[in-house]
Amino acid sequence: xxxxxxxxxxxxxxxxxxxxxxxxxxxxxxxxxxxxxxxxxxxxxxxxxxxxxxxxxxxxxxxxxxxxxxxxxxxxxxxxxxxxxxxxxxxxxxxxxxxxxxxxxxxxxxxxxxxxxxxxxxxxxxxxxxxxxxxxxxxxxxxxxxxxxxxxxxxxxxxxxxxxxxxxxxxxxxxxxxxxxxxxxxxxxxxxxxxxxxxxxxxxxxxxxxxxxxxxxxxxxxxxxxxxxxxxxxxxxxxxxxxxxxxxxxxxxxxxxxxxxxxxxxxxxxxxxxxxxxxxxxxxxxxxxxxxxxxxxxxxxxxxxxxxxxxxxxxxxxxxxxxxxxxxxxxxxxxxxxxxxxxxxxxxxxxxxxxxxxxxxxxxxxxxxxxxxxxxxxxxxxxxxxxxxxxxxxxxxxxxxxxxxxxxxxxxxxxxxxxxxxxxxxxxxxxxxxxxxxxxxxxxxxxxxxxxxxxxxxx
Amino acid sequence: xxxxxxxxxxxxxxxxxxxxxxxxxxxxxxxxxxxxxxxxxxxxxxxxxxxxxxxxxxxxxxxxxxxxxxxxxxxxxxxxxxxxxxxxxxxxxxxxxxxxxxxxxxxxxxxxxxxxxxxxxxxxxxxxxxxxxxxxxxxxxxxxxxxxxxxxxxxxxxxxxxxxxxxxxxxxxxx
Numbered sequence: 001x002x003x004x005x006x007x008x009x010x011x012x013x014x015x016x017x018x019x020x021x022x023x024x025x026x027x028x029x030x031x032x033x034x035x036x037x038x039x040x041x042x043x044x045x046x047x048x049x050x051x052x053x054x055x056x057x058x059x060x061x062x063x064x065x066x067x068x069x070x071x072x073x074x075x076x077x078x079x080x081x082x083x084x085x086x087x088x089x090x091x092x093x094x095x096x097x098x099x100x101x102x103x104x105x106x107x108x109x110x111x112x113x114x115x116x117x118x119x120x121x122x123x124x125x126x127x128x129x130x131x132x133x134x135x136x137x138x139x140x141x142x143x144x145x146x147x148x149x150x151x152x153x154x155x156x157x158x159x160x161x162x163x164x165x166x167x168x169x170x171x172x173x174x175x176x177x178x179x180x181x182x183x184x185x186x187x188x189x190x191x192x193x194x195x196x197x198x199x200x201x202x203x204x205x206x207x208x209x210x211x212x213x214x215x216x217x218x219x220x221x222x223x224x225x226x227x228x229x230x231x232x233x234x235x236x237x238x239x240x241x242x243x244x245x246x247x248x249x250x251x252x253x254x255x256x257x258x259x260x261x262x263x264x265x266x267x268x269x270x271x272x273x274x275x276x277x278x279x280x281x282x283x284x285x286x287x288x289x290x291x292x293x294x295x296x297x298x299x300x301x302x303x304x305x306x307x308x309x310x311x312x313x314x315x316x317x318x319x320x321x322x323x324x325x326x327x328x329x330x331x332x333x334x335x336x337x338x339x340x341x342x343x344x345x346x347x348x349x350x351x352x353x354x355x356x357x358x359x360x361x362x363x364x365x366x367x368x369x370x371x372x373x374x375x376x377x378x379x380x381x382x383x384x385x386x387x388x389x390x391x392x393x394x395x396x397x398x399x400x401x402x403x404x405x406x407x408x409x410x411x412x413x414x415x416x417x418x419x420x421x422x423x424x425x426x427x428x429x430x431x432x433x434x435x436x437x438x439x440x441x442x443x444x445x446x447x448x449x450x451x452x453x454x455x456x457x458x459x
Numbered sequence: 460x461x462x463x464x465x466x467x468x469x470x471x472x473x474x475x476x477x478x479x480x481x482x483x484x485x486x487x488x489x490x491x492x493x494x495x496x497x498x499x500x501x502x503x504x505x506x507x508x509x510x511x512x513x514x515x516x517x518x519x520x521x522x523x524x525x526x527x528x529x530x531x532x533x534x535x536x537x538x539x540x541x542x543x544x545x546x547x548x549x550x551x552x553x554x555x556x557x558x559x560x561x562x563x564x565x566x567x568x569x570x571x572x573x574x575x576x577x578x579x580x581x582x583x584x585x586x587x588x589x590x591x592x593x594x595x596x597x598x599x600x601x602x603x604x605x606x607x608x609x610x611x612x613x614x615x616x617x618x619x620x621x622x623x624x625x626x627x628x629x630x631x632x633x634x
Contacts, residue, residue, distance in 0.1 A: 018495060018600035143534055152534040156543055161560040168568040175575045182584060183598065187495065190595030206579070207588030210598055214582045215497035217510045221578045224513045228567050239560055439496040442600075 006457045010450035011105055013288040018442050021289075025184075025436050026191055028284045033431055036283060044423035051417005054410050055130055063133045065410040072393045072405040077131045078243075079385040080415050083268070084124035084422075085166070085240055086261075086381060089233055090269025091117025092173050095180075096229035099222065104448055105297050107440040108289045111184075112280060113273045114177040115433070119425040120272070121170045123418040128162075130414070158242040165239040169232055176225045182208045183218070184434035237265040244388065251331035251392030254319070260312035264381060267305035267351070270298050271377035278371045280430055289436055292365050299364040302377065306355035309384075313352060331392055339404060340391045347387050350380020462609040463616060464490075466593045467623040468630040469602040472498045478626025479504050479604065487622065488610040493597040512578060519573025520566045527565035531558045593634075604628070 012021075058065050068075055091114040098106035129135050141163045143153050153160050186208035189201040208214070238258035245257040274295065281290040320332040335344045354376050358364040395402045429435070446452050469475040476498060479489055489505045492498065502509070532551050535541070535558075540548045548554050579585055597603050606623070608616055620631050 022495075022599045143530065149539060152539055154541065154543065155531045155535050155561060156546075156548070156554065156557040158560075161564070164561045164564040164568075168564040172567065172571040175571060179575060179578070183495075186590065186592075187598040189590065190592075190598045202590070203586055205590065206584035206586055207590050208582075208584050208598070209591045210493050210495060211592075212492045212494075212498075212502060212505060212507045213510070214584075215494065216502055216507055217512055217578055217582055219497050220510045220512050221574060224516050224574060225571060228516070228571050231563070232567050235560065235563060239564075242560075443496040443499075 004447040004453075006453045008448075009293050010453050011108065011289075011293065011448040012441065012445055013291055013450045015451040016288065016445065016449060018445065021436075021438060021441055021445065022187055022191065024286065024289070025434050025438055026188060028430070029188060029432060029434070030192055030194075030197075034283060037427065037431065041424065041427045044420050044427060047416050047420025048424050049420070050413055051415075051420050054413030054417055055126075058130060058410055058414065059133075059135055063131065065408060067406045067408045067411050069403055069405070071396055071401045071403045072390055074393065075390050075405045076386075076407055076411045076415060077127050079382065079389050080418060081124050081127035081131075082240055082261075082385045082389075083382050084120045084127070084418065085237065086265035086268045086385075087272045087378075088117045088120035088124060088169075088173075088269065089237060089262075089265035090273045091115070091120075092169070092176070092229050092233050093266055093269065094273070095176065096226040096233060099226040100230060104444050105294050107437050107444060108286075108294055109273060109277060109298075110440075111177075111180065111433075111437045112277060112429070112435050113269075114173060114180075115429045116272060116276055116426060117173050117269075118170070118177060119422050119429075120269075121166065121173065122425070123422050125166060125170065126418055126421075158239065158246050161239045162243055165236045169236045172225070172229055172232060176222075176229060179218070179221060179225070180437055180440075181434065182206055183210060183439045184437065186210065187438055188434060234262050237261045249392050249396075250325070250327040251335070251388065253328075254316060256312055256315055256319075260309065260316075263305045263308035263312065264351075264384060267302060267309055267355075268378055268381035270301050270305070271374040271381070274298055274302075274370055274374035275378065276426065278367055278374070280435065284430065284435060286436065289441065292367065295367060295370050296361075296365050299358045299370060299373075302355050302373075303358045303364075306351060306377070310352035313348065327397070330395075334395055335387060335391045338391065338395070340387065340394070343383050343387050343391065347380055347383040350376050351384060354380070462607055464634050465606040465608070465616070465619055465623070466632045466634065467604045467606070467626075467628040468594070468596075468632075469604070469627065470600070470629050472496075472602050474627045475602045475604060476501055476504070478623070478628065481626055482622060485622065486613070487606065487619070489604055490607050490610060491605040493592050493594075493603040493605070495598050495600060495602075498602070512574060512581070515577050516570045516574035520570035522573075523566040523569030524562060526569070527562040528558065531561065 016024075066075070066077065068077075091110070094106050094113045095110040098110075129138055132138055141153060141160065182205055185201050185205035189198060189205045192198050192201060238261065241257035241261035244252035245254060247253060277290055278295070281287050317332055317336075320328045323329070334340075354373065358373070363369050390405050394404060469478065472494060475492065475494075479492070479501060482489060483504055492501060492505060501507075528551075531554075535548045535554060536551055542548075592598065593603055593605065594601060604623070606619060608619070611619060614622070616633060620633075623631055
């Protein structure tokens with residue numbers, strides 16, 4: 001058995017046995033939901049319904065119901081798309097990259113982080129979909145034989161790369177998540193007594209047996225999927241950034257975009273994981289599994305990626321001057337001092353300055369403060385995308401077409417709606433799915449459990 | 460003579476592992492082990508070979524790579540070459556840099572999904588399949604060793620059960 005130093009902080013607190021882990025995760029599934037769950041679920045449903053209403057109105061009436069104009073052709077839609085894709089980066093990063101690095105702390109958070117990823121990518125996919133206007137022609141993005149020539153999609157276009165990147169990322173993350181879920185569904189299947197849930201979980205568990213060969217394959221498949229998903233995570237946001245970087249718009253046309261977008265994505269993704277897990281651990285009584293140490297590790301990732309983002313902002317600013325291209329310089333002067341200065345400085349404060357407080361151990365181990373900061377980071381990252389997209393567009397080469405972007409009721413409704421749908425999905429997940437990776441946690445109980453660590457100390 | 464199966468239950472995976480080593484050294488063949496999580500170090504003891512599923516992922520990946528490159532060659536160069544911004548598509552090699560992202564994505568897509576499907580089929584974990592674990596506790600906190608009388612001709616059922624008892628099992632059942 002793998003031994004771990006007793007000095008290293010335990011990952012599972014309290015005196016837990018294998019069946020305690022099962023029961024702790026099963027309690028919210030077999031028991032009745034909290035009143036707070038119903039309140040939050042109701043609120044999220046209202047937001048979701050409002051959003052769906054706005055989306056239907058948009059599809060019925062047209063993109064003109066958004067605040068877009070002939071100068072600002074991309075605004076909240078693409079901002080929200082990039083924001084959601086960014087949030088969708090933490091889950092697979094946690095489960096894939098941290099698996100390759102053999103980081104055991106990932107085991108308590110990977111399941112819910114992956115769920116968050118999947119739901120966030122779904123919300124991201126909504127945006128280009130509805131931005132097409134005629135969503136019933138969305139299948140045109142795929143190279144399907146047709147009667148127009150045949151006319152194919154343009155494989156030289158980053159927008160098409162994006163289609164492939166997002167769909168690959170979504171489906172691979174989903175499969176990765178589901179393969180991990182199967183043994184845990186089997187645990188629930190064998191544990192629940194009510195007739196209908198037993199049937200449902202039996203179906204979901206795919207007849208998992210847990211014999212030696214199955215586990216052998218399970219571990220290999222997880223490892224190889226992690227190996228495949230790791231470059232995938234980095235490729236997806238790189239490709240998203242190329243939607244901008246390969247254009248010739250000042251402010252977008254920068255080679256720094258791919259790494260800078262990836263760092264930003266991980267940054268916002270971890271912030272969202274913090275937001276969700278800090279609430280979830282409390283409501284579902286999982287404080288022994290997701291505790292301060294986990295949150296501290298995530299905060300460290302936030303400092304690192306936040307600092308990368310900060311360096312990228314400053315590099316961009318310097319290069320815009322150093323390039324000697326006046327249009328490029330103007331794009332950045334306009335960002336910081338133009339009519340959208342408030343967006344730029346919100347972004348700078350939320351993303352660059354505020355995460356630096358996590359250098360203080362007291363603050364990064366404070367759960368309430370972390371929750372507050374995670375919201376700040378998410379706001380900051382939304383502003384980052386808004387700043388990149390809108391401030392680069394609103395003053396183009398022709399001053400007569402300079403304008404501002406004003407979101408309409410539908411813009412706001414669609415955005416709030418995706419947040420609502422996201423939370424509806426996540427709350428359903430937290431209620432009916434095993435929110436911790438049971439089989440993985442059990443395998444580290446003896447090396448990283450608090451009670452077992454004490455035993456080894458005494459010997 | 461009909462085959463008889465003996466299930467020996469353990470409360471701890473380390474006890475099972477020691478027991479398995481002990482039994483195998485005495486020439487007993489252990490058919491299978493059911494556990495709630497992977498027991499590291501058990502596979503070589505009971506003779507479970509390392510899976511070759513990673514190789515299949517590589518093969519699926521190669522198929523994805525070739526399909527992607529061939530597809531883009533056909534769409535963009537052979538069937539309908541387009542002149543985009545004065546940069547026409549006439550040869551594959553000139554266009555290859557622009558094709559790399561999709562080649563990569565499609566390789567990963569096929570490698571991951573091909574491997575996942577192979578995994579589901581080889582494990583026979585598919586929607587609607589019935590579970591075959593001997594006890595429901597094996598997915599919670601119990602570890603079960605499966606022995607077939609058929610595999611161990613030199614021992615009688617009683618002898619096998621005696622040997623199992625010596626390894627610290629908590630329950631023995633013959634079916």
